[in-house]
Amino acid sequence: MNLKTILMAVMANVIVLSTTLVSSSIAHASGDHADEQEEHHEEEKGPNNGRLLTQGEFSLELVLFERGVAPEFRVYANFKHEQVAPQAVDLSIRLTRLGNVVDTISFSPQSDHLKGDAVIYEPHSFVVDVQARFKGKQYEWHFETFEGRTEISNAMALNMGVTTLRVGPQTLRQTLPVYGKLVLAPNSERHISARYPGEVKALNVQLGQSVKQGQHLLTIESNDSLQSYKVFAPISGMVSMQNIALGEQTGSANLLTISNSQTLIAELNVYPLDQDKIKPAAKVLIRPSNSTEQISTEITDALMAVNAQQAKVYRAKVSNVDGKLSVGQFIKADITVNTFTVDKAVKTSALQSFRDFTVAYEKVGEQYEVRMLTLGRKAGEWVEVLSGIKTGSEYVTGNSYLIKADIDKAGAAHDH
Incomplete structure (x- = not known):
């Protein structure tokens, strides 16, 4: 045990x-x-x-x-x-x-x-x-x-992981859940070709290699003048495409592509029924797939045309300086569609059922008792309280189900 x-x-x-x-x-x-x-x-x-x-x-x-x-x-x-x-x-x-x-x-x-x-x-x-x-x-x-009502010592409550907050005003954010993916930002990619077609005499980079702006990439000997010239990186980034090898003729094709992914764009799909809810510069909370990380940003613009699913694509910039994100990665996001302040709010983790009521548990000293709540608008982890508990009251937020279990075991009768 x-x-x-x-x-x-x-x-x-x-x-x-x-x-x-x-x-x-x-x-x-x-x-x-x-x-x-x-x-x-x-x-x-x-x-x-x-x-x-x-x-x-x-x-x-x-x-x-x-x-x-x-x-x-x-x-x-x-x-x-x-x-x-x-x-x-x-x-x-x-x-x-x-x-x-x-x-x-x-x-x-x-x-x-x-x-x-x-x-x-x-x-x-x-x-x-x-x-x-x-x-x-x-x-x-x-x-x-x-x-x-029940009574639990403070030491026991601490060991049980019971936590509390005070009832008070709160700014609530109503959000719209959407899906999308990460793409390269505009002007973050450069295609390298030969100014004068010729033979590749030196190739200093390869696919997947990081380069800095001004770095020497390759040397080409012109077929016409037989003079060699160097090609330098126009931007910092990574070699994302290589279509040339040492000793090959360049022709007029793209030889290398350099992509800078320090800033990515989140393309978020919003379907027709929800498009009127999106406001300019709306706040966005992004959750990349297979990650617990959350990234805060805001809507910057939207594409002109809808996609094949008739969704309008809204865009938001995402910092990727640490390189943890990838182009093409699927994401979930919550776009803020309304923000309002309420006089009283409690966390949804506090809510339990008692008879036919939705309740929170007020803590006074080492005693806990139900408070029958009338609730209003909900936003994320918060819900507005219209009546049932006073501002400033201490209430249980963490592990409130343990308080419910103790009260249910006590089986206190309702006096009619």
Whole structure:
């Protein structure tokens, strides 16, 4: 068993233990005298399937109602097993969420229940403090109901490779994926021929050899004057074609070709439906085939005619000073078609599923909890966040699936 497997096993035991401890709902009630307190280790249910809070002959049924409306609390009161008019009860509830975020809820009487004045937003994970007054007597309950939450020590998270970032503004780039190939840049090739036809007396280069501008390439003896003259390299580059050998007659044919590949051109195929998206000088990120390297450049121009596949060919310069790229090499590229800044964004690596929601995991201290996100536009590794997590919140980006696995194993129930 390797170190990572051992760490994962230890982590699972720690998480199951910690989640078991924090997810046990402990309810207790207190009246005017401390000795009247009683604890409920198992949640009792009322006739409306809500949590039943009882002290003596007085009880409240706390229902999280969300059928056809945004989630809200509805409370039904009973005394001596008889329903109490909601006007007879003064009630308030305080919810303390992760990070000591407190929501205070006031209640108003309805036909047969008390209705809370605030939306109980997701996740429904909090410490609950209930205060009620009935017939001049004060009642209090305190219990915990957690979901989508787990606890991992910072040392364990570090060993697991869990990494985090802060939610904040981000500039997003929407891109168009395209394919193409690398070709020589214009004016980067020279063809060498004999000014005066004759016999090759000296040949100082060969196919594939690098040469510098002004370098002596060959010596030719003119057939007419029998005088010898030298031919020099007009540019620096590589001998990419050789069509002559020592002692041969030159005639009027091309003898050598020198090609300079320090700058190449990426020819990118853009099909008709996408051609209107391409803007002048658009940024391009090129990925050569069989390489993990990424090269940043921009569109310089486009060819006049479409190719055989009816694609318009857009061109971008690519530096090849190190000689790692080759003429004819296939490439993939992403052309930027839109750039915009959003107030909040998270990395797509942070996203996981929880019930019917897309979530990220906020980190507070050594605790992690789901945040239900409403998402907007996506661009590359980033996605806009419209709601669900606050700017500045620390959230999990790397190995977020491990947090999901721990929460799923804990199996915290959703309180309806």
